[in-house]
Amino acid sequence: MPLAPPRLVHTDREDLPVPPAVFDLNAPATVPLITGLGLPWMDRDTNSAGADKGHGIGNHRGNGMGDDEGNGAGVGDAEGNYANVVSQPACLHCPEPPYTDEARKAKLQGSVTLRVLIGADGRAARIQLVKGLGLGLDEQALQAVRTWRFVPARDARRQPVPTWVTIETRFQLF
Secondary structure, eight states: OOOOOOOOOOOSOOOOSSOOOOOOTTSOSSOOOOOOOSOTTSOTTOOOSSSSSSSSSSSSSSSOSSSSSSSOSSSOOOOSOOOOOSBOOEEEEOOOOOOOHHHHHTTOOEEEEEEEEEOTTSBEEEEEEEEOOOTTHHHHHHHHHHHOEEEOEEOTTSOEEOEEEEEEEEEOOO
16 A cells, blocks of 8 residues: 655645735836946957956956966966866975074074975975064065975876965074
């Protein structure tokens, strides 16, 4: 004997959560065609969603999606494909950055955070300062990371691909 699924009988009147829209008698019969959509500070002859020429959505020329010139995606202008990374980059030769005399005299300690694009060749292609300390330690960290060598990240086909990593260098007095 087949069983019928249980049913809940609704006898209450359900109220809509939003009041219904009311037709406006004073509304215009036709809607005007607007062709010049965009931000007021954008050029009129651009086909870009960004502030400069090109078909991209960044703030510079090109067809890319970043804030630098070029046709790539993201912040960088490095050529190459970006892919899902299977293995993260690993450091091969990463010496610690030296202290500056000013920071040592001020007994300044802390960490400098950098955002680094590691290319398919294992070198730092782009370096951006995220959080600095000052007194020359930021520059020391930037110069040190430029000399570092990495095992590049690899995709699912085990091919080296460029990828962004966050690197924190610690400055600590003993």
